[in-house]
Amino acid sequence: MNTRRLLIVHHTHWDREWYRSFADFRFRLLRATEHVVSLLEDNSLEGFLFDGQTSVIEDVDAVAGESLKRSLHTLIREGRIEVGPWYIMPDEFLVSGEAILRNLEIGMAQSRELGSSPEILYLPDTFGHISQLPAIARMFGLKSILLARGVNRDVSDLLWTGADGSEIHTHALPLWSGYYQDFLHADDFTVQTDRFISQCSEYSSGAPVLLPAGSDHSMPPADWKERALHLHDHLSGHNPPWEMKETGLSQALEELRTFHTRGNTPSGTQYPGKLAGELRDNGKAYILSGVLSSRVDLKRANVDTQDALSYQLEPLGYFASDNMLYSEHRNLLWKTLIQNHAHDSIGGCSIDEVHRENHVRFQQVRSGALRHMHDITRRLAGRTPGVFNNMLVLWNQLPYSRETPVRSDVFVPENEDQGSFSLWDGDTPLDLQIISREKTEGFFSEFEYPVNWYPGWKYTVEFLPRLRGMECRQFRIVPCSPERDSAHTLPEVVAEAPPEAPPEAPPENSRGSAVPVMENQHLRVEIGMDGRVDLVNTATRLSIPNALALVWEHDDGDTYTSSPRETGSRWGSLVSIEPVIRNRFSSRCSIRFRGFDDSEVEMKLSLNDNEQLLRVGVEIRNRSRDTRIRLVSGRAGSSRTSFSDTPFDVVKREHRHIRPHSHIPQREAYPNEWPSSSFISAGDVSICHNGFHGYDLLDDGRVAVNLLRAVGMLSKAELPERGGGAGPHIETPEAQLEQGVSGEIGIFPGVWDSPVLTALKFRISPLFDQGVAPAAAPEPLEINNQQIILSALYRMGNELCFLRIWNSSDSPQQFNPGLPPGSRLKRFKGNPLTTVTTAGEGPDAGMLDPAEADPGEPDAGAQAAGEVNLPVTIGPREIAAFLLISKETAE
Known part of the structure; x- marks a missing residue:
């Protein structure tokens, strides 16, 4: 015994x-x-x-x-x-x-x-x-x-x-x-x-x-x-x-x-x-938080590629017929993407050769997804090469209503062009802004037609449609002369930039005289002559001074662990401010800052009508080695708490700082980076992003988002933050990111009601294409609860649509989607895997009655609870899966 x-x-x-x-x-x-x-x-x-x-x-x-x-x-x-x-x-x-x-x-x-x-x-x-x-x-x-x-x-x-x-x-x-x-x-x-x-x-x-x-x-x-x-x-x-x-x-x-x-x-x-x-x-084993910001270019590529599959290609299938889906191709794209998700691959802590191959895989998936999407939109729009495709078709591929400016390209053939055009919604002309017009050869290549050219003009336009969830809209393109259409107006230059940059000034200096503001229904953006950007919440009057400060730091770490020097940091110095440009539905401005070794960061500010955030396009031209570049925002205060999202959750974090002073064998200091999938909220500032996953709070409570971390070793023997190596000591010169990186963040003074959904809408724009005979669109499908977040929506044959959602709040939420008339909803208890693969198997294929399940064991992967009555209650942080069955199948 x-x-x-x-x-x-x-x-x-x-x-x-x-x-x-x-x-x-x-x-x-x-x-x-x-x-x-x-x-x-x-x-x-x-x-x-x-x-x-x-x-x-x-x-x-x-x-x-x-x-x-x-x-x-x-x-x-x-x-x-x-x-x-x-x-x-x-x-x-x-x-x-x-x-x-x-x-x-x-x-x-x-x-x-x-x-x-x-x-x-x-x-x-x-x-x-x-x-x-x-x-x-x-x-x-x-x-x-x-x-x-x-x-x-x-x-x-x-x-x-x-x-x-x-x-x-x-x-x-x-x-x-x-x-x-x-x-x-x-x-x-x-x-x-x-x-x-x-x-x-x-x-x-x-x-x-x-x-x-x-x-x-x-x-x-x-x-x-x-x-x-x-x-x-x-x-x-x-x-x-x-x-x-x-x-x-x-x-x-x-x-x-x-x-x-x-x-x-x-x-x-x-x-x-x-x-x-x-x-x-x-406290016992390394968690190596520096991988959150190693090789940020990989993280950026991954977010864009995941979004291309989850929120562009797959939900676009809602509008498509069975012969457009090619699920085997879509599954191969997912599989190729996931090959980059191994922890040492997506973590950016491998040799340079590995990460060059990662970028090739990302490009393969994005190219395949883009071609698949173009094939669907071309067929749905009825696009025909070599003729004037006079209908602009717009798809909102998210099940949420939205009313923010949309930018799209419109091609007008040379023989039809009159120097401008108007868009018509039935008998109603749309208010729009033509941003640019440029000559193009009109090259096209589709397998049904010989390769050819159709010269014309490519217009970039901006307009403000009101879109319901999963809705398709069609607009008629009518060429006209600029004199007849006031839409053909150049963007307004609100103010010229200052003639030259002032000397470098730390963030606490006074703003100086202001370049004219950018303003929408939620936010006022005030830009100083010294490059400071102050944000004001127009509803609460909350102000975040110098909300876009950049700081360069020397980082002596490796791809696993950030090890910033206690001395040797500097605030970015202003290089230039471009003029503020105001379109009908948005305003734009560009500011450049310089740091170590003449590295530069250009921040392209965009404020769109109806959006509860300032968009900041970030372009980093890095020339510095062993460097960390951070965006610092928020108001100084005593707050040591932040919130950020991780897969299917929003996590509250309590921050503290323990300065490492010595190498402790086989131990790691308290992390100086924390994970964020898409948003960060701390004190009075909310930030969303498309791949800048590592952040921390400074001693004064401001948020510091890691935009770039350039290091040259896979692993070092030991660091003040880590008492031993985390891998072999191999040089990784390409991890210095001298080619730079680009991305986008959104920032707002205040707290978003639904930060995860705000971040999702921030990243995902509606899709568009031109055609001559658009196909009939299905009825819209709408989620009207902003705490319910879409994870997956894809068609499985003509009659079945899989929907996965999760509750981003810590309280039960009602889920009552606006279903197409006559359709019905079934709920999975587990994960469907491949139990329902084709429409020919019928809507109930592979689905078990709840009575067949063993209540003492975890939910079997293929169990389904069957048809539900609406509304459905989704528990706190619950992940839920449904099968939408069309009217035809229901009958």
């Missing part, structure tokens, strides 16, 4: 790319797979975990011979090799919630095709954990989570409660070394095993001790069979004895889960410890 158990799970942690390229690691993977397969086939090894990622198997299959593939797949079907549930193990804070779900959808589907049934959400090395992982794990029918970083507790087995209240058994690897236990290769492996057992027993609460035997890119020792016999005899001789058992991860976690619940209901009352919410405690 006193015998204790040591559960040995042989594994490898396989970074697909990191300090070597993907191709380099793949060949090493081929050799490593041969090794582990041979050990399994001659029964030298009981089982093996391939890092919880199916991409590893996919990569081997691409280069392995038929014999090795057969052996590998047989071992997976027999359960001796465990794969999944991930396709790629992602960084959870740098990708969208939808990308995390698609990642698991791919991994779970591939696992099942291979004959494996994952039960564990395996995350041994990611840099902290989002608060919604318990909900996500249960959504996919997973029973436990294994993780290491982000937890600093005195017990290993815990009950983790997520942001929406979901609970799940979680095993936190207790030692600083986490999954990295390679001592079974050592000559003194019995001694080291004793030491490991002694250390872990302090955390096990009497349960079996889990030994994750493996490390990065390594396999079990070739003589493991002999070593196993020796270790078994050694452990049996302990007093009390230890029983050694080689097992799979699912079996090991099930044994630990059963030990603590002791056959009771899964309420978790017997677990020795509890966790709640986001896990970013770095």
Whole structure:
């Protein structure tokens, strides 16, 4: 009865790319797979975990011979090799919630095709954990989570409660070394095993001790069979004895889960410890927060690419017919994107070659998505090459109403052009502003027509349509002379810029005389001759002085950790202010600042009618190495609290500053960067962005957003903020970002009612195209609750539309969408995966009655609760999925 158990799970942690390229690691993977397969086939090894990622198997299959593939797949079907549930193990804070779900959808589907049934959400090395992982794990029918970083507790087995209240058994690897236990290769492996057992027993609460035997890119020792016999005899001789058992991860976690619940209901009352919410405690293991701002160009590319799939291509399918969807192409784009989401890839902490390949993948996905979108809009608009397409078609591909200026291009053929044009909504002319007009050759290339040219003029216009959610609008283009149409007016120059820049002045100096203001219904922007920008909330009169201050700092860190010098920072000095330009629906101005080594940042200010924010386009021309550039905003005060979003949650953060003074071995200082998916709110300022994920609060409470962090080493041996290396010491000159970076932020003095939705609308503009015979559009679909946030909306055949939303508030919300007449809504309890794939299978294919579900287990991935009555109540932070069934199918 006193015998204790040591559960040995042989594994490898396989970074697909990191300090070597993907191709380099793949060949090493081929050799490593041969090794582990041979050990399994001659029964030298009981089982093996391939890092919880199916991409590893996919990569081997691409280069392995038929014999090795057969052996590998047989071992997976027999359960001796465990794969999944991930396709790629992602960084959870740098990708969208939808990308995390698609990642698991791919991994779970591939696992099942291979004959494996994952039960564990395996995350041994990611840099902290989002608060919604318990909900996500249960959504996919997973029973436990294994993780290491982000937890600093005195017990290993815990009950983790997520942001929406979901609970799940979680095993936190207790030692600083986490999954990295390679001592079974050592000559003194019995001694080291004793030491490991002694250390872990302090955390096990009497349960079996889990030994994750493996490390990065390594396999079990070739003589493991002999070593196993020796270790078994050694452990049996302990007093009390230890029983050694080689097992799979699912079996090991099930044994630990059963030990603590002791056959009771899964309420978790017997677990020795509890966790709640986001896990970013770095008291035991590094969480490496500097990855939030390493290689910002990657983060920017990722946000743009995710948005192209989630909020442009897929919802555009709502307006399309089945023969326009090409779901296999869309799925390939998602898969290619997710290959960039591995934590060392999207984290920007790999060698330069890896990140060059990342940019190629991003470009492939964006190009494929753009071509697919153009094909849909061209067909929906009835665009015909070589003729005058005199209808401008506009699609609001978000299920929210909007009334802000839209910029679009309009092509008028040379033989039709009269120097201007007007837009007509039926019999009503639209008020519009022509921004520019330029000659173009009119090149076109569509497979149905020979490649040709159609010379004409490209106009850029701005107008203010009122759009309902998921609505398509059509406007007639009527050429006319400028004299007949007052729309052909040049933007108004409100004021010239000052003749030359004044000397550099720190932010606290007086504003000087003002260039004329920019103003809309919500915001007044006052620009000083010294480059200061003051923001005033016209409703509350709240003022944020110098709201766009730029500061350059020397950063001695690496791609994992920011290490700013305590001295050597400087505020940006003004280079120039362009004149304020006022259009009918917006105002614009440009300001340039200079910092270290003649680096420059140009801020392009845009204030649009009806928008509750100032848009700030940021273009950084970086010439400085080992530098961090930050945008500082907000009013100085005592606030040490901020809010920011992470996948499917909004998190309140309490900030404190502990200045690192010495190197503490294997410890990390309190983080100086915090994650934000799309918005930050602190004190009296709200900020949204499209990929500037790292931020902090200064000592005086102002927000500092990291626009760029340029460093030249993958990892350094140690820093004041981190007592040891985080990877190999390899130079990464391209991480200095001397090519610069660009992006956009939105800023407002005050607090947005729905910051997540504000950030979404900030990033996503309506789509447009020209045609001659636009197709009939479906009825609009509208979400009228601003706390309910769209995650996914895509068509599955002509009659089915999948909708995933989440409640961004901490209180229950009513969801009552404006459905098309005659349609109905069904609600999924779990995740649909691929249970409903074609319209031919019918609207109820793969959907289970709730009575068939086992109430004592997590929701099965394919369970659906069936038809719902509106309105539906969505719980705090709840993620909910629905199937919209069209009128025709409903009948």
